[in-house]
Amino acid sequence: MSKTVIVTGASSGIGKAIAQLFAERGFNVIMNATNEVQLQKVYQEFGSPENVLVVSGDISKRETGEKLASAAIEKFNSIDVLVNNAGVFAPKPFLDVVEDDLDRFYNINLKGTYFTTQAVIPNMLVNGGGSVINIGTVLVDHAIAGFPATAPVTSKGGVHALTRQLAAEFGKNNIRVNTIAPGIIRSPLQGKIGVNDADGLAGLHLLNRIGEASDIAEMTYQLAKSNFITGEIINVDGGHVAGHMFG
Template sequence: DGTNIVAHGRDAKKLAEAAATLGVPERVACAAGDIGERNTGEVLVRVAVERFGGVDVLVNNAGTFAPKPFVEVTEEELDHFLDGNLRGTYLTTQAVVRRMQKQGRGGAIVNIGTVLIDHAIGGFPASAPLASKGGVHALTHSLAAELAPDRIRVNMVAPGVVRTPLHAQVNVDAFGGIALLNRVGEGREIAEAVRYLVGAEFVTGHILPVDGGFVSGRA
């Protein structure tokens, strides 16, 4: 559809392979790095400006997730989730917002959270990643209010259980029954929700559940 993309990932080789699947090399630039480090967001912005002239959209979809009982989580593991999920989103968004404000034409930011923030599953203990994602939920609301005068919209997609490599060690289909649609989600369905929020010019500060009816079924 003519969209230019700056793709990010920790592994440069895997990132290049993923970018190649899009089939439009002239519209895709890659920037590998640790999302939890401040300079990574600055590099992403610099690449976007140099290759495509600016930044209009940010999708914060980098993250990490792994279930583990609360009392077994180590300090190092907690730091891992806070860095990858919360710190990375915060610092990358800072770099992008500075550029959007300089451009003066508004923009759209879409964060990726989870419906498990408000609707935890007893048999799926994940306090560390959920604590970090909870911070991203709060950040979404706060930035939507703060950045509205700049016409920068900030929203979030909150997936339910989705089939992704993050859950490679878990039989995700076993959780399909918790959703009204009796199945888990697929990555493309999350992407469709992100695309909607990017283009929804009168929507900001919204948390959009994409969960197959999980939240409604528990209400």
């Protein structure tokens, strides 16, 4: 029987690559994004496969997670993997941050991950296990002075902390919970935050190149297949956190 994965933020960038890889490798896939038109466009781009279902909705709302869980169970009978990819990110100097900024990042990045995970774990408990994979950021552990982003980074820091706590709470139930912390990845997000030449940031990585969405998708797939990795924050960052390039 094919396993089922829910991927949030699946209409572009990393989420799109993850959804496509899982679909190609035989998983049933629930694709979520806020923009229904864009989501349908990607679904058609994939060839409208029978093993893929699109469910639009704002992930910061508790009911969206519940809708995703219900759709997965109704259509495919189970939830085996959840990929909490949906998120927003933008730099802003600390002294300029206002309450609305914090609310936006915390509601989407942290509460969205929290609520969606809350919605799927009951089914994983019934099924005897599952895998939750969150998308964090290397900036939680490796701040960059020239990229002030306290609001989104602290929201992602909450995701990192949630990962380890959930791994501890549900390890006995064979529910594995991990976070992938990407480095600089080529995606539409770069343009949205004002980075017009993502390759110009290659020097932040020891490999002297930026990552591709496929790099994150492959790691997500490996974590989903693993039965013995949990509670980990895995940097997929070309050496961003490990060291610096000089000379």
